[in-house]
Amino acid sequence: MKSELQAKWWQKPLAKSVGLHLALVLGLFISTLSFWPKPTEIMLSGEAGLSADAPPPPPPAPVEAVAIDKQALEQRVAEIKKQQDDTRKAEEKRIRDLERRAKEAENSRTAEEARLKRVAEEKRKADAAVQASRQAAAEAKKVQEAEAAKARAAEQQRLAKEQERKKAEEAAKAAEAKRKAEQAALAKAQAEREQKAREEREQAERERMIQEQLAAEAEARRRARSQQAVTEVQRYTAMISDAIDRNLIKDESTMRGRTCRVNIRLATNGFVTSVNVISGERVVCDAAVRAVNRAGTLPMSADPDVYNQLKDITLTVAPEFR
Structure with missing residues (x-):
């Protein structure tokens, strides 16, 4: 500058x-x-510089x-x-x-x-x-x-705390209501369980009494049927033994006083499914097996209880001579 x-x-x-x-x-x-005025020049006649042939100067x-x-x-x-x-x-x-x-x-x-x-x-x-x-x-x-931001933050914090307080109050109310509902439900469930237990005990007692009554009746029927079945089993056992004895070929010289135990398995109609020797004299056992096979079908009761006792039967074959 x-x-x-x-x-x-x-x-x-x-x-x-x-x-x-x-x-x-x-x-x-x-x-x-x-x-400035120029000086006046005056020329004299006798001064040098004038020529002899020059004309004479004018008079002064x-x-x-x-x-x-x-x-x-x-x-x-x-x-x-x-x-x-x-x-x-x-x-x-x-x-x-x-x-x-x-x-x-x-x-x-x-x-x-x-x-x-x-x-x-x-x-x-x-x-x-x-x-x-x-x-x-x-x-x-x-x-x-900054103050406004602090105020907004404080207001937001206050609103958040207010919301948290409201949520806590609502949660407390909900928890109290839930607790009361659970207590009511528990009390109702307890009452229902007690009622159901009483009903179950009563039902169990009724069923027990019915079962006892049915058991007593079944036992009575069982005893009656058992007695009848025993009689039937004895009767059909005698019939099976008689059928085997009819088909048994006897030899007094080799079979007198001798026996054989055999196991026979039967179908529901009395058909012989198998026959096996358990013990005894061979001559009697061979004759007993041949007699069972020769018979093929042995007498059988239509009663299931009788069949259950005769389907797998063990017999002692003892030839008799007169």
């Missing part, structure tokens, strides 16, 4: 004023030289004419001096006016510079104040936003 001001020093009002004054003085000097002017010319010349010189004085005075006045205006301009410039400095300082202060105000406003806004 300093170099720029130094580079443009000629643009300042003072430099312009000095330059203008110099130009005016130079112009005045040149005008003075132009208006009268003395009065010379005096008139000199007076006119002096008057003209006086007029010129007066003009020059007037011009000089006017120029000096113009220069003074220019200097005054230059000084006033310089003073105005100085005042303007001072005013601009004051304005710039005031603007700087105002800008600083505005910046400080903006910064303070920004800080205040930050503080306000």
Whole structure:
């Protein structure tokens, strides 16, 4: 900035004023030289430089004419001096006016510079104040936003706690209602279990009595059937023995006093499915096996109880002789 001001020093009002004054003085000097009267040249007849063939000079002017010319010349010189004085005075006045205006301009410039400095300082202060105000406003806004955020967070926390409290109360109410319902259900279930237990005990007692009655009746029927079955088994056993004895080929010399025990398995219709010797004399056992096979089908009762006792029967074969 300093170099720029130094580079443009000629643009300042003072430099312009000095330059203008110099130009005016130079112009005045040149005008003075132009208006100065040239000296009158008088050539004498006897002076060197005149040729012998040259025509004679004119006769000299009268003395009065010379005096008139000199007076006119002096008057003209006086007029010129007066003009020059007037011009000089006017120029000096113009220069003074220019200097005054230059000084006033310089003073105005100085005042303007001072005013601009004051304005710039005031603007700087105002800008600083505005910046400080903006910064303070920004800080205040930050503080306000922080306080608002804290308030929102506190409100959210309060609402969350309120919701948690409500949820806890609702959960407590639900738990109490559930507990009461469970107690009622337990009491009802206990009553139902007790009622069911009483009914089951009563039913069990009734069933026990019925079972006892049925068992007694079944036992009575079993004894009756058993007695009947024993009789039937004895009767069919005798019939099976008689059928084997009818098909038995006897030899008194080899079989007298001798026996054989055989196991016979029968189908429901009395058909012999197998016959096996358990023990005894061989001659009797061989004859007994042949007699069973020869019979093929032995007597059998249609009663299942009798069949269950006769389907797998063991007999002792003892040939009898008269």
